[in-house]
Amino acid sequence: DGGITQSPKYLFRKEGQNVTLSCEQNLNHDAMYWYRQDPGQGLRLIYYSQIVNDFQKGDIAEGYSVSREKKESFPLTVTSAQKNPTAFYLCASSIRFRERKLFFGSGTQLSVL
Amino acid sequence: GQQLNQSPQSMFIQEGEDVSMNCTSSSIFNTWLWYKQDPGEGPVLLIALYKAGELTSNGRLTAQFGITRKDSFLNISASIPSDVGIYFCAGPGAGGTSYGKLTFGQGTILTVHP
Numbered sequence: 001d002g003g004i005t006q007s008p009k010y011l012f013r014k015e016g017q018n019v020t021l022s023c024e025q026n027l028n029h030d031a032m033y034w035y036r037q038d039p040g041q042g043l044r045l046i047y048y049s050q051i052v053n054d055f056q057k058g059d060i061a062e063g064y065s066v067s068r069e070k071k072e073s074f075p076l077t078v079t080s081a082q083k084n085p086t087a088f089y090l091c092a093s094s095i096r097f098r099e100r101k102l103f104f105g106s107g108t109q110l111s112v113l
Numbered sequence: 114g115q116q117l118n119q120s121p122q123s124m125f126i127q128e129g130e131d132v133s134m135n136c137t138s139s140s141i142f143n144t145w146l147w148y149k150q151d152p153g154e155g156p157v158l159l160i161a162l163y164k165a166g167e168l169t170s171n172g173r174l175t176a177q178f179g180i181t182r183k184d185s186f187l188n189i190s191a192s193i194p195s196d197v198g199i200y201f202c203a204g205p206g207a208g209g210t211s212y213g214k215l216t217f218g219q220g221t222i223l224t225v226h227p
Contacts, residue, residue, distance in 0.1 A: 004155075006155075040122075040219060041219050041220075042117070043201070045215075048214065090155050092155070100144050100203075101146070102158070103158075104156050105155050106153075106154050106155050107155050
């Protein structure tokens, strides 16, 4: 079955540590996205990629980094510069950028030790 | 940037009741989307609306694209326990740095008591 796989489901970060969240899709979608979700708030866009080897900052990119070396993979690194990393992180993809229908993964809950 | 305001923020209802929620925008949209998020999972698209005044159903769900193009409504009829979750509205950016990107409302949390 086609879909988006995020791993791990739960992740813990120590002070000063970088952690990487994995996102893989087998939908053959060009565009991929990372969103952050905090309780009581909507989804906020961190980074997005329109095509392979391209990515752009979203609304809250500070303290995060991404890469898009393969079409199916869009990993997110939460760096030590992100001072409030505890959140639910969602990866999504769409057939192409500006396509309104996004398909989401099941999310990664990141917590700080 | 543009904002989407959803109301109510939360709802506690009895099984079998109907549910209504809405979303308003500070700017005109040409597309409205409604997503549902089950606890601990990613959102799933329920309904997409593309034209002012459009009324679209998906089973017990009905959504409408407001005539002003600044609002949208979602109704759930005869609620059941599996309707529990967070319902999000979303719309595309109007222009500038928001162009092509979706903006999400803060969500309506629905609790259904058996």
